[in-house]
Amino acid sequence: MTDVIVVGSGIAGLTAALHAAERGCHVTVVTKGALADTNTRWAQGGIAAVTATDDTVASHVADTVTAGVGLNDSAAVQTLVSEGPDRIAELVRRGVAFDRAADGDFARGLEAAHARPRVLHAGGDATGAAIQAALGAAVRSAGIEMREHTTVRDLMVAGGRVVGVEVETDGVRRRLTADAVILATGGAGQLYSHTTNPVSATGDGIAAALRAGAAVADLEFVQFHPTALAIGDTFLVSEAVRGDGATLIDDDGRRFAFDAHPDGELAPRDVVARANARAMAAQGGRPVRLDATGLGAERLARRFPTIDAAVRARGLDWSREPIPVTPAAHYLMGGVVTDLDGRTTVPGLYAVGETARTGVHGANRLASNSLLEGAVFGARAGEAAATDTAWPRVEAPAAIALPLVPAAADAPAFSRARLxxxxxxxxxxVRHDAGLRHAVGILAAWVADARPRSAEDAGLLLLSQHVVAAALARTDSIGAHFRSDDGDPAVASLPATEALAC
Ligand SMILES: Cc1cc2nc3c(=O)[nH]c(=O)nc-3n(C[C@H](O)[C@H](O)[C@H](O)COP(=O)(O)OP(=O)(O)OC[C@H]3O[C@@H](n4cnc5c(N)ncnc54)[C@H](O)[C@@H]3O)c2cc1C
Known part of the structure; x- marks a missing residue:
């Protein structure tokens, strides 16, 4: 029997675990927190797939490639979109109660940059929570071994092959061997001081894969969401709120988004995020405001129950007054390079979901494609881990070397907040050459400092070096990667974390 270890319990990890177990493998899921401590459970907007008779694979493919500015891997996009409907059927079979229209068909939302209404949601804005709950229950009833509150610290490599993981539970380290390891550790929003991601999103899997010699790519492509609540934990306020008519205003009550794009608040995500950043810079770093007062209390509570509760829990009544919002790091398009079955460039090691870079998102992710990615490529990786008898060559884009910049002599002492x-x-x-080179020097100084730091911080530091190197290497602006080498006020004047507690 093949022993498979899956690291992470979001949509990608649990889907992979179920598919490997259904192929007869002994599967262990190892996860850092409780089973439901994932990015998946916070997903609000929904999951995109072609399920309507008047929608087509070609249309969803075209929207995905337009969002990705053509840098997408076309085979990966075709796979994602054409296998999407089967994975939706699987989620329904596993118990996800997607919202339905009066005729019993799926209720489909139309999201920005999708040509057709194809975004399925559950519980209004609680899609991720519904998926997480159903997959969690399925994994438990399948008898898959779950090790919660167990953190993978590193991969075990022998003879050029991954043969297991080193884990830590309650401060005790041990080794778990396996025939195959599937990394599904999610994204790395914690690289940034403002993020919509939970604290667990520290990029551990990508850092471990780098240490094991796996290829990574597209790390310069980080998606920033335009509207996170500018209070404490930067809770995400979905695009759908703007889709329903909420507007963005500055301190003077002016709708500034039309300065950046004719579609105003409904322009592509990265355009609105930069418009917000510039407006904040122009008003001394104070957050801009999202004005949803025109929607009314009843509609806000009915359409957006999760956000409504979160906003009110933070002492704000958004039906009466505009709420402070800021851009925040949201999604990592890049990651560990894989083929269409999750295989990395290191035999025995698979990666799926936000940890992986299949090339499906190109330079920018189409909204609601990431849950689908977890389901489609999670299933494929689980199947491959169960059946692979040989390791094909996995092609990777040319590696980007870390730049040789001397360590900054004036670097402050390392802390996660400073990183x-x-x-x-x-x-x-917004990035520019001088700022990126400055960052390289500071990061080099922190790496050279031998003082002990946590394994998570060491991973964040390593990943930061690779993100900065990739951003430095790509000198043009494309998709989510925006270079402004003439200088841009949006960079320097964004508020420090403390200033967000307005
Ligand atoms: C607020 C928010 C809203 C979103 N809305 C949408 C949406 O509407 N539609 C959409 O398609 N996408 C959305 N996304 C993105 C989407 O939720 C994620 O990209 C997706 O859920 C990632 O799934 P995953 O399985 O790859 O990782 P995750 O769901 O993040 O799971 C990662 C798992 O790995 C575990 N882990 C991490 N490190 C370790 C370690 N060292 N050892 C052991 N375990 C570890 C974590 O604890 C967790 O269990 C949203 C994201 C956020 C943050």
Missing amino acids: QELMWRHAGL
Whole structure:
């Protein structure tokens, strides 16, 4: 029997685990927190797939490639979109109660940059929670071994092959061997001082894969969401709120988004995020405001129950007054290079979901495609891990070497908050050569400092070096990667974390 270890319990990891177990493998899921401590459970907007008779694979493919500015891997996009409907059927079979229209068909939302209404949701804005709950229950009833509150610290490599993981539970380290390891550790929003991601999103899997010699790519492509609540934990306020008519205003009550794009608040995500950043810079770093007062209390509570509760829990009544919002790091398009079955460039090691770079998102992700990615490529990786008898060559884009810049002599002592602030300012929404080189020097100084730091911080530091190197290497602006080498006020004037507690 093949022993498979899946690291992470979001949509990608649990889907992979179920498919490997259904192929007869002994599967162990190892996860850092409780089973439901994932990015998946926070997904609000929904999951995109072709399920309507008047929708087509070609249309969803075209929208995905337009969002990705053509840098997408076309085979990966075709796979994602054409296998999407089967994975939706699987989610329904596993118990996800997607919202339905009066005729019993799926209720389909139309999201920005989708040509057709194809976004399925559950519980209004609680899609991720519904998926997480159904897959969690399925994994438990399948008898898959779950090790919660167990963190993978590193991969075990022998003879050029991954043969297991080193884990830590309650401060105790041990080794778990396996025939195949599937990394499904999600994204790395914690690289930045403002993020919609939970604290667990520290990019551990990508850092471990780098240490094991796996190829990574597209790390310069970080998606920033335009509207996170500018209070404490930067809770995401979905695009759908703007889709329903909420507007963005500055301190003077002016709708500034039309300065950046004719579609105003409904322009592509990265355009609106930069418009917000510039407006904030122009008003001394104070957050801009999302004005949803025109929607009314009843509609806000009915359409957006999760956001409504979160906003009110933070002491705000958004039916009466505009709420403070800021851009925040949201999604990592790049990651560990894989083929269409999740295989990485290191035999025995698979990667899926936000951890992986299949090339499906190109330079920018189409909204609601990431849950689908977890389901489609999770299933494929689970099947491959169960059946692979040989390891084909996995092609990877040319590696980007870390730049040789001397360590900064004036670097402050390392702390995670300082790392996040450095990344926010110099490898965030707007990047330029001087800022990136400054970041390289500071990062080099922190790496050279031999003082002990946590394994998570060491991973964040390693990943930061690779994100900055990739951003430095790509000198043109494309998709989510925006270079402004003439200088842009949006970079320097974004508020420090403390200033967000307005
Ligand atoms: C607020 C928010 C809203 C979103 N809305 C949408 C949406 O509407 N539609 C959409 O398509 N996408 C959305 N996304 C993106 C989407 O939710 C994620 O990209 C997706 O859920 C990632 O799934 P995953 O399985 O790859 O990783 P995750 O769901 O993040 O799971 C990662 C798992 O790995 C575990 N882990 C991490 N490190 C370790 C370690 N060292 N050892 C052991 N376990 C570890 C974590 O604890 C977790 O269990 C949203 C994201 C956020 C943050």
